Amino acid sequence: MRKINFSPGPSALPETVLKRLQEGVFDYNGAGVGIFELGHRTKLFMGLVDETKDRLLKLIGASSSKYEVLFLTGGATQMFSVVPLNINTKVEKSAGYLVSGHWAKVALAEAQKFREVVAISSSESNGFKTLPEQNLDYSKYSYVHITSNNTIFGTQIKDTPKTADVPLVCDASSDILSREVKVDEFGMIYAGAQKNLGTAGVTIVIIRRDLIDANLSGLSTSLNLETYAKSNSLHNTPPVSAIVSVHEMLKWIEEEGGVSAIEERNTKKANLLYDSIDSSSAFSGYAEKEARSKMNITFKAQTEELEQNFIKFCESKNIIGLAGHRSVGGLRASLYNAITLEDVSTLVNHIKEFDAKNS
Amino acid sequence: MRKINFSPGPSALPETVLKRLQEGVFDYNGAGVGIFELGHRTKLFMGLVDETKDRLLKLIGASSSKYEVLFLTGGATQMFSVVPLNINTKVEKSAGYLVSGHWAKVALAEAQKFREVVAISSSESNGFKTLPEQNLDYSKYSYVHITSNNTIFGTQIKDTPKTADVPLVCDASSDILSREVKVDEFGMIYAGAQKNLGTAGVTIVIIRRDLIDANLSGLSTSLNLETYAKSNSLHNTPPVSAIVSVHEMLKWIEEEGGVSAIEERNTKKANLLYDSIDSSSAFSGYAEKEARSKMNITFKAQTEELEQNFIKFCESKNIIGLAGHRSVGGLRASLYNAITLEDVSTLVNHIKEFDAKNS
Numbered sequence: 001m002r003k004i005n006f007s008p009g010p011s012a013l014p015e016t017v018l019k020r021l022q023e024g025v026f027d028y029n030g031a032g033v034g035i036f037e038l039g040h041r042t043k044l045f046m047g048l049v050d051e052t053k054d055r056l057l058k059l060i061g062a063s064s065s066k067y068e069v070l071f072l073t074g075g076a077t078q079m080f081s082v083v084p085l086n087i088n089t090k091v092e093k094s095a096g097y098l099v100s101g102h103w104a105k106v107a108l109a110e111a112q113k114f115r116e117v118v119a120i121s122s123s124e125s126n127g128f129k130t131l132p133e134q135n136l137d138y139s140k141y142s143y144v145h146i147t148s149n150n151t152i153f154g155t156q157i158k159d160t161p162k163t164a165d166v167p168l169v170c171d172a173s174s175d176i177l178s179r180e181v182k183v184d185e186f187g188m189i190y191a192g193a194q195k196n197l198g199t200a201g202v203t204i205v206i207i208r209r210d211l212i213d214a215n216l217s218g219l220s221t222s223l224n225l226e227t228y229a230k231s232n233s234l235h236n237t238p239p240v241s242a243i244v245s246v247h248e249m250l251k252w253i254e255e256e257g258g259v260s261a262i263e264e265r266n267t268k269k270a271n272l273l274y275d276s277i278d279s280s281s282a283f284s285g286y287a288e289k290e291a292r293s294k295m296n297i298t299f300k301a302q303t304e305e306l307e308q309n310f311i312k313f314c315e316s317k318n319i320i321g322l323a324g325h326r327s328v329g330g331l332r333a334s335l336y337n338a339i340t341l342e343d344v345s346t347l348v349n350h351i352k353e354f355d356a357k358n359s
Numbered sequence: 360m361r362k363i364n365f366s367p368g369p370s371a372l373p374e375t376v377l378k379r380l381q382e383g384v385f386d387y388n389g390a391g392v393g394i395f396e397l398g399h400r401t402k403l404f405m406g407l408v409d410e411t412k413d414r415l416l417k418l419i420g421a422s423s424s425k426y427e428v429l430f431l432t433g434g435a436t437q438m439f440s441v442v443p444l445n446i447n448t449k450v451e452k453s454a455g456y457l458v459s460g461h462w463a464k465v466a467l468a469e470a471q472k473f474r475e476v477v478a479i480s481s482s483e484s485n486g487f488k489t490l491p492e493q494n495l496d497y498s499k500y501s502y503v504h505i506t507s508n509n510t511i512f513g514t515q516i517k518d519t520p521k522t523a524d525v526p527l528v529c530d531a532s533s534d535i536l537s538r539e540v541k542v543d544e545f546g547m548i549y550a551g552a553q554k555n556l557g558t559a560g561v562t563i564v565i566i567r568r569d570l571i572d573a574n575l576s577g578l579s580t581s582l583n584l585e586t587y588a589k590s591n592s593l594h595n596t597p598p599v600s601a602i603v604s605v606h607e608m609l610k611w612i613e614e615e616g617g618v619s620a621i622e623e624r625n626t627k628k629a630n631l632l633y634d635s636i637d638s639s640s641a642f643s644g645y646a647e648k649e650a651r652s653k654m655n656i657t658f659k660a661q662t663e664e665l666e667q668n669f670i671k672f673c674e675s676k677n678i679i680g681l682a683g684h685r686s687v688g689g690l691r692a693s694l695y696n697a698i699t700l701e702d703v704s705t706l707v708n709h710i711k712e713f714d715a716k717n718s
Contacts (some may be wrong), residue, residue: 010599018384018393025381026374032362032679034377036558036604039366073432073560074581077595081579089366103468113577194596199395201560201598203430218472220440222433223579236436237553239560239598240369246397320391321398359587 006333007321008151008296009174010197016092016157016255016340017248024244035241040234048247048292049232055250059259060176062183069204069226071238075192076103076173078223079203080110083169084117085212086225087188088142096120096141100157101128101150102327107171111145120144128153132292138163140272144325149175151195154332155291160185167211175295176204177253180338181262187211193242194207195295198249198338201242213341253337262337269335269344270294281359283351286330300330301358307331310354317350361673366680367510367655368533368554373697375614376607378684383603394498394600397700399593406604408591414609418618419535421542429564429587430597432687434531434551435462437582438562439469443476443529445584446547446570447501455479455500455525459516460487460509461686472506479503490650497522502546508534509714511684513691514650519544520579526570534654535563537696538611538622546570548577552601554654555696557608560601612696621696628694629653629702635707641665642710645689659689661718666690669713676709 005012005269013021024035038045053069072078084095094289095115096106099122109119120141121132125133128150134157138144144163152175160181161168167187174304176191188207194200212229221227225232253262274292277283277299284299301307307330311322324330333347364371373381383394390403396405412428417695431437443454454474455465458481470476479500480491487509497503508515510533510539519540520527526546536548549567553559564584571588579585586594589644612621622679633651636642636658645657660666667691670681692706 001384001391005392005396007392007396010396010398010596012392012396015385018395021395022381022384025377025384027361032677033364033366033371036377036380037364037366037369037371039369040559073437073598075595078432078579078581080583085579089501110580113579192596194599198598199600200399201601220437220444220472220579220582221469222437222440223582236434237369237551237559237600239432240553241558241597241600242560318391 001318004319004346005321006319006339006347008325008332008334009192009335009336010200011195011321011336012338013199013245013249014252016125017245017252020248021245028244030215035244038240038244040240042254045240046232046234049234049243052124052243052247052250055247055254056206056332058206059250059253060181060183060206066208067183067206068209068229069206071233071243072188072203072205072228073201073239076105076190077188079171079205080107081114081144082223082225083145083188084105084111084114085219085223086213086216087167087169089115089213089216092140093140093142094118096138096144098132098134098144099124099146100155102134103150105145107147108300109146115249124340128155129286129291130228130288131155131157134159134161135351136161138166139267141166143167143169143321145169145171147171149293149295153326154287154293154296156293156295167208171221175293177259177262180259193246195334198245199242201239202246204246219231265341266335266337267296269339269341270297271346272341272348273333273335274296277349280355282355283331297333297335298324298330299332304329306358308320313354314347314350319347360593360677363678364680365678365694365698365706365707367684367691368490368551368695369559369692370511370693370695371556371613371697372604376604384519386513394603397599397603399596399599401475404599405593408593408602411609414606414613415563415565418609418612419540419542419565420576426542427565427568427571427588427640429566429584430592430602431562431564431600432560432561435549436465438564439466439547440473441582441584442466442504442547443470443473444578445561445572446526446528446699448474448488448572448575450501452499452501452597453477455497455503457491457493457503457505457520458476458704459506461511462509462530462716465504466504466506487514488645488650489647490514490516490556493518493520495520495705497525498529500525501530502526504530505526507531508516508652508654510693511656511687513626513646513652513655515652515654526567534652536621537654538624539618550607554693558601559602560598563605607700624700625653625694625696628698628700629656629701631700631707632656632694635710639697639710639714641714642690644684654694656692656694657689658691663688665717668717672713673706673709678706678709
């Protein structure tokens with residue numbers, strides 16, 4: 001039996017997408033072979049790569065003459081190396097990192113292996129319950145790196161920092177295509193697919209074409225963005241079935257009305273859950289209200305025991321994925337694109353029931 | 360309708376494996392979520408990782424006290440960097456590469472970015488139709504790298520070079536678990552999963568534990584083998600569904616009788632096809648007989664036109680994947696583990712029919 005899955009990622013996919021993937025296991029779109037067997041140099045797959053790129057650019061509102069889409073592997077972790085090794089490496093300025101959470105810190109530490117890097121501002125002293133100062137002078141950096149949504153602490157940078165001519169690089173692993181953004185404000189957006197865009201195993205990169213450096217030497221082929229740009233991400237065998245999952249997920253987002261419709265629903269979902277937490281006696285939110293994420297709703301109960309009881313109570317109702325990250329504890333519900341308003345209503349009803357019993 | 364798929368990879372999977380994957384799209388083994396949604400920190404998946412490692416070591420005949428199994432991404436291409444950046448980097452000797460084909464050359468060129476590397480021997484002057492000289496003194500190298508099976512040219516190193524104390528590193532992307540090997544002769548074996556072991560998106564590494572260097576600094580986290588060793592390959596989100604495919608494929612190999620039974624069948628398949636090519640008038644083999652691969656059977660017809668006609672003839676009979684690699688042309692049938700003796704018989708019948716008409 002299917003469970004309602006509020007996991008932080010890998011996370012739930014829409015049933016429409018699962019149905020299409022399931023139908024494609026033995027024979028995908030008449031290829032005579034399934035999604036797990038599909039050759040990357042077949043006409044079908046090469047067409048699918050082009051279509052996926054076009055669809056992504058269209059959904060996010062980027063022009064294909066200005067931006068390129070690349071498919072990598074290794075997740076955001078690999079991108080933490082790829083970014084400092086590829087972006088404006090010949091500009092003799094420090095790279096600047098906004099430190100808004102755990103992964104932002106990890107990204108900064110990885111970049112320090114390869115070049116001069118500074119933490120522009122940080123909210124660590126507030127336990128990452130707030131966002132770092134963003135109204136700053138960015139002109140002295142070679143690029144600026146932000147993590148738009150902080151999965152562990154449940155905060156989200158809703159107003160993109162204005163970095164003017166300095167390329168803004170964004171790890172959007174946990175909120176890509178969950179809301180509308182002005183793409184032109186970004187030099188590069190990257191994301192693991194496994195939260196809002198598909199299954200684990202493929203990393204999506206949207207990058208301004210002028211930031212792809214064709215003259216990097218001595219760099220591992222697999223970490224060099226030009227490898228992917230000049231081969232249409234087919235330099236070697238890509239993660240075919242994971243890319244198919246992204247393709248099907250993008251089609252679904254289109255069918256649902258595009259990113260504006262998805263954002264509207266995500267806002268409703270988050271408001272519904274935050275309201276129920278705020279009006280309960282047993283629970284309270286973790287992040288400061290103005291910093292709250294619409295993707296990862298972090299909250300806590302009065303005691304750890306109560307939190308464990310709530311998790312068990314929900315599991316008995318076929319709801320999973322509510323434990324907070326092991327580094328901070330507490331509770332967390334991740335409301336990525338595939339989570340329905342009905343799923344959230346069900347959770348809210350259980351919160352009310354649990355609250356009535358325990359307060 | 361399913362086609363018989365002789366593609367060089369990504370390639371066919373057994374119907375038993377496809378059935379299990381298909382059943383798992385909505386709910387994998389009672390998790391309440393499917394293979395594309397399964398969390399990497401769930402008990403189910405962490406258990407599956409352990410089980411997959413155990414099964415692989417058992418099937419290949421390696422002791423878990425001596426060898427570790429790691430799951431990476433980025434395919435063999437990424438391993439071409441990972442190997443020189445990780446293996447015996449403090450040993451002040453050149454790394455030695457046996458150059459037996461295209462991918463062996465690419466591996467060597469990539470390694471040269473990072474350290475002193477020499478081509479120990481090469482068969483390039485013979486158009487890679489033969490194998491390079493292997494009866495050599497390997498003592499002067501920090502490690503020796505071979506490509507056990509050459510997918511493009513259709514040759515295979517059947518007798519593993521004896522490198523004594525020098526670690527032998529083997530790219531076994533196109534013949535891992537297709538035949539029995541003496542694992543103790545290898546320091547490291549790596550392979551993309553998409554030919555004999557599962558779907559594209561995960562790279563399998565079997566490595567002697569003492570070769571994992573815990574003191575590498577300045578290296579990208581994602582290229583450092585210790586990252587994977589110390590986290591049981593769960594440092595960040597791994598390619599979950601691709602690992603599930605490997606898990607199911609290994610179970611299938613076990614059920615089929617293990618590697619010795621698989622090897623016996625692979626030998627029969629290859630002999631059947633080579634015999635039909637050798638006894639035909641229209642076709643002839645590409646590689647020299649003593650170097651022939653049991654995995655990729657490369658052959659040609661008297662003219663390119665005839666080759667194209669043969670490919671079209673087979674496509675009309677629902678057989679695909681027979682074109683040679685774009686760099687060498689000709690014909691190629693890849694007989695990986697999932698290809699049945701019946702599939703090969705069908706191809707052989709078409710070869711006979713085509714031969715009778717065209718000679």
